[in-house]
């Protein structure tokens with residue numbers, strides 16, 4: 001069996017009094033994509049930068065492909081990097097930008113260009129090889145940055161918000177391309193993102209960070225469907241995280257709320273949305289927020305709505321939001 005593409009062991013880093021990362025241990029299996037999620041400032045980029053060798057950890061270890069690289073400089077770690085601003089060299093052609101990595105690693109010009117051309121084909125841009133970065137659209141530049149990471153043939157790709165500068169249409173398009181691409185190249189991928197759709201679309205595994213620490217990790221679907229705590233649920237966008245006594249919270253998934261049957265409850269607010277309405281309902285469990293489709297809005301009777309909560313789907317977790 002192949003060693004993991006990446007393992008971090010208890011990586012820690014402080015900037016003055018800010019503990020940006022504390023004992024972060026992660027594994028990215030070979031060929032697997034792990035999404036690192038968390039609010040702004042929680043330490044995601046710091047972890048990525050320590051893995052890339054751009055930041056020196058105060059403590060802990062980084063292994064890439066089973067090799068301890070903690071003491072090695074970035075260029076000796078053999079990772080493919082894509083950052084938010086994708087930093088292409090403006091004076092080099094697209095082909096030379098993409099060939100830069102292989103050239104730096106000692107490939108002859110012809111071989112490096114061959115690899116670059118292959119990588120440009122992988123990102124669907126083979127015809128733009130002679131352009132300069134200034135002549136590319138945002139989406140094209142983003143693809144070139146990806147091609148540059150792919151051309152390194154690295155077993156580990158490090159992507160920091162790789163789609164953040166693109167509009168929604170391009171993001172959606174690249175999201176599905178990337179999933180295929182990761183599968184084809186077979187590299188391990190550590191993906192930093194704050195976009196949950198992106199995480200679910202691209203990553204099989206997810207890790208959630210809060211204030212420098214990993215608070216939950218596992219299969220991405222599992223993390224989204226079964227948040228370990230109230231804070232994780234709220235961060236992942238759960239609408240109904242209901243406070244209980246004794247430091248607990250109830251997580252009520254939307255699919256647990258069955259409309260049009262059961263008792264009638266009073267609506268305490270209504271807001272029109274593109275799809276229908278967002279309403280809140282005074283329920284004995286607490287104020288339930290529901291996103292209703294136009295058809296479901298038709299179930300509202302005066303100022304009330306009939307509903308039943310399937311309690312088997314409600315989870316009780318620790319309320320660690322304070």
Ligand SMILES: Nc1ncnc2c1ncn2[C@@H]1O[C@H](COP(=O)(O)OP(=O)(O)OP(=O)(O)O)[C@@H](O)[C@H]1O
Nearest residue numbers: 015018020038039040041042043044045046047194
């Ligand atoms: N070079 C630095 N010097 C001082 N503080 C830093 C430095 N880099 C990061 N920090 C601090 O460390 C913490 C973690 O920052 P980091 O950039 O890793 O967060 P992040 O989760 O990637 O945030 P974002 O999603 O906004 O990019 C923040 O409080 C940040 O201000």
